[in-house]
Amino acid sequence: MNRLFHLPLSPFSRKIRIVLGEKKVSGVDLVEERPWERRMDFLLLSPAGQVPVLQLNGTTLSDSTAIFEYLEETIPEPRLLPRDPAQRAEARRLAAWFDIKFQREVTENLLQERVNKKLMKSGYPDGARIRAGSANIKYHLDYMGWLLERRHWLAGEALTIADISAAAHLSCLDYINDVDWGRNAAVKDWYARIKSRPSFRPLLNDTVPGFTVPSHYANLDF
Amino acid sequence: MNRLFHLPLSPFSRKIRIVLGEKKVSGVDLVEERPWERRMDFLLLSPAGQVPVLQLNGTTLSDSTAIFEYLEETIPEPRLLPRDPAQRAEARRLAAWFDIKFQREVTENLLQERVNKKLMKSGYPDGARIRAGSANIKYHLDYMGWLLERRHWLAGEALTIADISAAAHLSCLDYINDVDWGRNAAVKDWYARIKSRPSFRPLLNDTVPGFTVPSHYANLDF
Ligand SMILES: N[C@@H](CCC(=O)N[C@@H](CS)C(=O)NCC(=O)O)C(=O)O
Numbered sequence: 260m261n262r263l264f265h266l267p268l269s270p271f272s273r274k275i276r277i278v279l280g281e282k283k284v285s286g287v288d289l290v291e292e293r294p295w296e297r298r299m300d301f302l303l304l305s306p307a308g309q310v311p312v313l314q315l316n317g318t319t320l321s322d323s324t325a326i327f328e329y330l331e332e333t334i335p336e337p338r339l340l341p342r343d344p345a346q347r348a349e350a351r352r353l354a355a356w357f358d359i360k361f362q363r364e365v366t367e368n369l370l371q372e373r374v375n376k377k378l379m380k381s382g383y384p385d386g387a388r389i390r391a392g393s394a395n396i397k398y399h400l401d402y403m404g405w406l407l408e409r410r411h412w413l414a415g416e417a418l419t420i421a422d423i424s425a426a427a428h429l430s431c432l433d434y435i436n437d438v439d440w441g442r443n444a445a446v447k448d449w450y451a452r453i454k455s456r457p458s459f460r461p462l463l464n465d466t467v468p469g470f471t472v473p474s475h476y477a478n479l480d481f
Numbered sequence: 482m483n484r485l486f487h488l489p490l491s492p493f494s495r496k497i498r499i500v501l502g503e504k505k506v507s508g509v510d511l512v513e514e515r516p517w518e519r520r521m522d523f524l525l526l527s528p529a530g531q532v533p534v535l536q537l538n539g540t541t542l543s544d545s546t547a548i549f550e551y552l553e554e555t556i557p558e559p560r561l562l563p564r565d566p567a568q569r570a571e572a573r574r575l576a577a578w579f580d581i582k583f584q585r586e587v588t589e590n591l592l593q594e595r596v597n598k599k600l601m602k603s604g605y606p607d608g609a610r611i612r613a614g615s616a617n618i619k620y621h622l623d624y625m626g627w628l629l630e631r632r633h634w635l636a637g638e639a640l641t642i643a644d645i646s647a648a649a650h651l652s653c654l655d656y657i658n659d660v661d662w663g664r665n666a667a668v669k670d671w672y673a674r675i676k677s678r679p680s681f682r683p684l685l686n687d688t689v690p691g692f693t694v695p696s697h698y699a700n701l702d703f
């Protein structure tokens with residue numbers, strides 16, 4: 260049985276859902292896993308105790324970058340990395356930018372404080388971290404804007420894993436209304452393009468009890 | 482001109498130095514870069530403002546995982562990833578384990594507090610973080626031991642990027658005497674094997690003013 264253990268507002272899980280969608284892998288059941296419950300059967304699959312974990316044709320995979328590279332190697336079309344090694348490096352650099360730097364400077368501060376603490380019932384949001392996340396996201400949107408004024412997609416002329424990582428993070432933050440789409444027209448235009456892809460649509464229908472999405476969230480003309 | 486902008490006690494820089502050594506890339510000048518000085522010429526090369534940055538034959542690369550994949554693609558021999566996609570995923574999962582999880586739970590707590598704060602002159606070590614790092618490393622050494630009792634190298638029967646990432650972190654921590662090599666014999670044996678590789682030797686000769694290395698640090702029979 261093919262399964263993806265995921266969380267609806269986990270950017271790393273969303274990244275893999277979009278990759279599976281782009282590569283038209285169907286028949287993968289989504290299983291919601293709350294990693295903080297530390298369920299023994301889940302820890303046996305994933306020693307890091309984190310989502311996403313993908314079980315595909317008998318192989319169990321974890322870490323979203325390792326999962327992505329596996330899917331890119333075994334299901335090459337459509338390509339989510341360019342052919343040229345230097346351009347591949349650029350796409351991977353930017354994917355890591357979102358997965359590590361943006362995650363730490365923005366996503367963790369906002370999502371952890373506003374959503375995870377509530378779901379985990381582990382205390383009140385820390386205002387200082389929310390302010391840090393809100394300040395940091397501006398600088399990241401500006402950098403994205405700078406790139407997108409020069410390139411059609413973040414890493415060049417074609418959609419790559421860099422766009423998918425970035426959109427996975429931003430879509431989680433948009434769910435809690437933490438993205439100022441008025442800041443940069445090129446970023447807004449880029450996000451509208453990503454949002455309208457069939458691979459992205461299912462994510463926009465996820466709901467998390469206790470959180471009301473802003474009206475523009477699933478709207479293609481936001 | 483081929484250059485690697487690095488820091489002697491940066492695990493990500495060490496990882497790339499070992500990869501260059503394994504792949505026998507010579508003629509790369511090491512340039513020490515203190516990222517916290519935010520030198521403009523460096524920021525133009527690396528928008529993230531982090532080391533390592535590799536300039537090779539006119540291409541500028543950053544993010545150690547993107548650099549590694551580029552080197553693996555352009556200089557395939559000797560391979561640092563297995564051929565089989567599932568085994569490649571296992572090596573990448575473990576490399577990410579050290580680069581992200583171990584980095585956050587161990588390296589950052591210990592290295593940041595004991596070394597970087599002193600170099601950056603940014604205050605006194607935080608005892609709580611040092612205690613957290615010292616507690617967390619035990620659980621990581623146990624996990625490595627568990628793997629190494631079943632496999633010759635961390636990700637299987639051959640040396641991979643997983644071993645290189647792990648050894649890059651542990652060698653920085655060993656410099657400040659934060660690794661208890663008595664904890665697990667399989668881990669100690671594995672580290673002795675890595676340490677004796679020609680690619681690893683140059684790292685062991687680095688010195689950082691103000692820090693005295695433990696006597697076993699560069700010793701192959703420690
Ligand atoms: N490097 C991992 C990170 C995954 C990750 O951080 N997952 C979060 C949810 S977004 C998680 O499961 N956190 C629970 C925990 O770390 O205990 C990846 O890329 O898959």
Ligand SMILES: N[C@@H](CCC(=O)N[C@@H](CS)C(=O)NCC(=O)O)C(=O)O
Pocket residue numbers: 355359488490491492493494516517530531532533543544545546580
């Ligand atoms: N994801 C990056 C991380 C590199 C990194 O964290 N480098 C540290 C030194 S070990 C650094 O330059 N820190 C300075 C900063 O973040 O401002 C990589 O793998 O290369």
